Amino acid sequence: MIVDIGIIALKAFLVLFMVLNLAGIxxxxxxxxxxxxxxxxxxxxxxxxxxxxxxxxxxxxxxxLKFLTKEDFIPPAGDKFxxxxxxxxxxxxxxxxxxxxxxxxxxxxxxxxxxxQVANINVGILYIFAMASLGVYGIVIGAWASNNKxxxxxxxxxxxxxxxxxxxxxxxxxxILMVYGTLELQEIARAQGELLWGWLPRWGVFLQPxxxxxxxxxxxxxxxxxxxxxxxxxxxxxxxxxxEYSGGKFLMFFAGEFAExxxxxxxxxxxxxxxxxxxxxMRDGFHFPWGGVRLxxxxxxxxxxxxxxxxxxxxxxxxxxxxxxxxxxxxxxQVMRLGWKMMLPxxxxxxxxxxxxIIAVQ
Amino acid sequence: MVxxxxxxxxxxxxxxxxxxxxxxxxxxxxxxMSIELMLNAVNxxxxxxxxxLGSMExxxxxxxxxxxxxxxxxxxxxxxxxxxxHRQTLDPSEMQFLKW
Amino acid sequence: xxxxxxxxxxxxxxxxxxxxxVVFQRNVVHxxxxxxxxxxxxxxxxIMLHAPMVGVLQILIYAGAIMVLFLFVIMLLNPAALEQRxxxxxxxxxxxxxxxxxxxxxxxxxxxxxPDPAAATALFGSPExxxxxxxxxxxxxxxxxxxxxxxxIVGAVVLAKREP
Numbered sequence: 001m002i003v004d005i006g007i008i009a010l011k012a013f014l015v016l017f018m019v020l021n022l023a024g025i026x027x028x029x030x031x032x033x034x035x036x037x038x039x040x041x042x043x044x045x046x047x048x049x050x051x052x053x054x055x056x057x058x059x060x061x062x063x064x065l066k067f068l069t070k071e072d073f074i075p076p077a078g079d080k081f082x083x084x085x086x087x088x089x090x091x092x093x094x095x096x097x098x099x100x101x102x103x104x105x106x107x108x109x110x111x112x113x114x115x116x117q118v119a120n121i122n123v124g125i126l127y128i129f130a131m132a133s134l135g136v137y138g139i140v141i142g143a144w145a146s147n148n149k150x151x152x153x154x155x156x157x158x159x160x161x162x163x164x165x166x167x168x169x170x171x172x173x174x175x176i177l178m179v180y181g182t183l184e185l186q187e188i189a190r191a192q193g194e195l196l197w198g199w200l201p202r203w204g205v206f207l208q209p210x211x212x213x214x215x216x217x218x219x220x221x222x223x224x225x226x227x228x229x230x231x232x233x234x235x236x237x238x239x240x241x242x243x244e245y246s247g248g249k250f251l252m253f254f255a256g257e258f259a260e261x262x263x264x265x266x267x268x269x270x271x272x273x274x275x276x277x278x279x280x281x282m283r284d285g286f287h288f289p290w291g292g293v294r295l296x297x298x299x300x301x302x303x304x305x306x307x308x309x310x311x312x313x314x315x316x317x318x319x320x321x322x323x324x325x326x327x328x329x330x331x332x333x334q335v336m337r338l339g340w341k342m343m344l345p346x347x348x349x350x351x352x353x354x355x356x357x358i359i360a361v362q
Numbered sequence: 363m364v365x366x367x368x369x370x371x372x373x374x375x376x377x378x379x380x381x382x383x384x385x386x387x388x389x390x391x392x393x394x395m396s397i398e399l400m401l402n403a404v405n406x407x408x409x410x411x412x413x414x415l416g417s418m419e420x421x422x423x424x425x426x427x428x429x430x431x432x433x434x435x436x437x438x439x440x441x442x443x444x445x446x447x448h449r450q451t452l453d454p455s456e457m458q459f460l461k462w
Numbered sequence: 463x464x465x466x467x468x469x470x471x472x473x474x475x476x477x478x479x480x481x482x483x484v485v486f487q488r489n490v491v492h493x494x495x496x497x498x499x500x501x502x503x504x505x506x507x508x509i510m511l512h513a514p515m516v517g518v519l520q521i522l523i524y525a526g527a528i529m530v531l532f533l534f535v536i537m538l539l540n541p542a543a544l545e546q547r548x549x550x551x552x553x554x555x556x557x558x559x560x561x562x563x564x565x566x567x568x569x570x571x572x573x574x575x576x577p578d579p580a581a582a583t584a585l586f587g588s589p590e591x592x593x594x595x596x597x598x599x600x601x602x603x604x605x606x607x608x609x610x611x612x613x614x615i616v617g618a619v620v621l622a623k624r625e626p
Contacts, residue, residue, distance in 0.1 A: 082491065121514060123515050127518050130519075130521040130526060131521075134521065144491060144537050156534070364467055371571065375481075376477060376500075378559050378562060379478070386552040391494075392493055395493060395532065399481055418586070422596055422599075422600050424513075425592070425596065428519065429611060431528070432524075432611070432614075433614035435528045435532070436614045436615070437621070440618035443538075443539065
């Protein structure tokens with residue numbers, strides 16, 4: 001009993017460790033990567049004993065120190081309690097969602113089989129959507145508590161955008177649910193190990209390409225990254241809903257946004273790219289379709305699967321960050337039109353086509 | 363195993379608090395929120411009985427109650443918006459007379 | 463107090479506190495947020511009672527969509543003036559509600575409780591069982607509910623539209 005709780009606590013710690021570290025590193029990737037894309041040098045002034053580490057010292061040490069030591073300013077006419085609560089409510093869903101994302105198959109220690117997922121609940125995907133829908137509150141409350149018309153405008157726009165794209169996100173996942181027949185994420189990840197036509201792994205992106213595109217766009221819109229970042233439009237709305245935030249609270253909004261990038265990448269890998277699956281890797285080793293079999297120790301298999309998961313998540317994080325510096329920003333009515341008039345019918349069409357194909361194949 | 367009566371008393375307390383909210387508050391939005399609170403107390407009762415009688419029907423009924431509550435909240439808020447535009451107030455005692 | 467009762471009493475206490483905050487807070491936004499907390503606690507109760515699907519749906523629909531709508535309306539309408547002091551009838555209302563509460567408790571706890579339930583299977587409350595019930599026994603109410611939601615959407619748009 002105690003050992004069970006200890007194992008779950010260790011898994012939760014590992015997942016949180018990975019997410020928070022990745023969120024911090026993504027801040028650095030954003031600054032230095034954007035500098036590379038825009039053909040400039042980027043942040044390189046802060047250094048310890050002359051070691052500037054390609055901007056690492058600046059972003060990972062100097063920036064957090066700067067944020068944490070700034071004055072914590074609450075607008076005098078604003079709502080003090082809500083102003084402090086909002087960043088916490090914005091940060092909470094991004095972290096909690098990772099509780100159901102599987103980062104490996106199983107780890108067999110002695111006679112104990114440990115499922116490499118923090119919590120295996122039977123309504124996995126719905127839990128993720130429930131937590132994503134709670135993410136709207138951080139924006140709404142932050143905007144309201146700042147007692148600032150720009151902030152309120154940004155907050156209303158942001159929350160309207162988030163709830164519109166939640167609908168598209170949910171509907172695009174229905175195709176995946178129909179194909180794999182389960183709501184549990186670990187089962188979906190396991191089902192993507194089977195081979196289609198003998199050689200192609202049944203990854204979601206091969207079975208549901210339209211759903212992948214829709215989900216990717218909807219996830220980027222949910223996290224309010226460019227091209228959908230009008231709620232925090234830097235050049236148009238001052239800073240949108242977090243204009244009155246400074247110091248540690250702004251750091252929570254900021255880090256929350258990067259944690260959401262990691263969460264979106266984690267979801268995309270689990271649903272569409274096989275999660276922790278390495279092609280042709282079964283629990284005891286590689287089973288190539290052309291006949292070769294290479295047995296490996298179970299711990300090596302588990303390690304390889306966790307590494308594969310991390311690589312895929314990092315790839316999608318990088319993709320979202322480079323997307324930011326590549327495409328221009330949508331206007332707000334374009335965002336709404338895209339969400340309701342284009343993505344929603346496409347998602348419904350995807351469900352219909354999937355249903356027809358499933359019935360035709362059987 | 364938590365006894366059934368504990369849940370029923372809790373549900374009755376929440377329902378009563380909702381009724382108090384409807385009766386004494388003079389802000390239409392808070393009245394609507396108290397109605398949602400009452401609906402949730404009833405949902406809790408349904409789920410409790412579904413668990414104790416081992417039948418799924420309670421959960422299905424809760425599903426429908428949630429859908430109906432969503433529809434009712436949407437229409438109620440639309441009415442509140444329409445009223446606010448005309449009367450500039452959300453106090454129900456100002457709206458007692460049909461045409462003024 | 464037996465171990466399974468401790469989480470129940472903690473959650474029940476929190477639920478009563480948040481419900482009281484919904485009703486008795488002067489600031490409407492604080493009321494709405496207390497209701498969000500109350501809905502979240504009720505979802506936790508649902509999950510404790512072997513109804514995980516309905517519990518997660520409660521968070522998704524109630525706390526995640528309906529209350530966001532409430533907050534939108536509160537923020538956009540911005541009711542500036544605080545409501546007036548309650549009239550003389552508020553004692554009457556509270557007493558009437560308390561009598562109702564007493565009646566409810568008396569009636570609900572007065573009957574014979576059902577025998578202790580068998581241990582729930584892993585499938586009880588799962589999406590499969592809910593879907594099976596929903597699409598076989600309750601398919602007609604399901605379709606009618608979807609029409610109801612459509613009617614509500616159209617009605618809300620018509621009611622809240624500005625006169626051109």
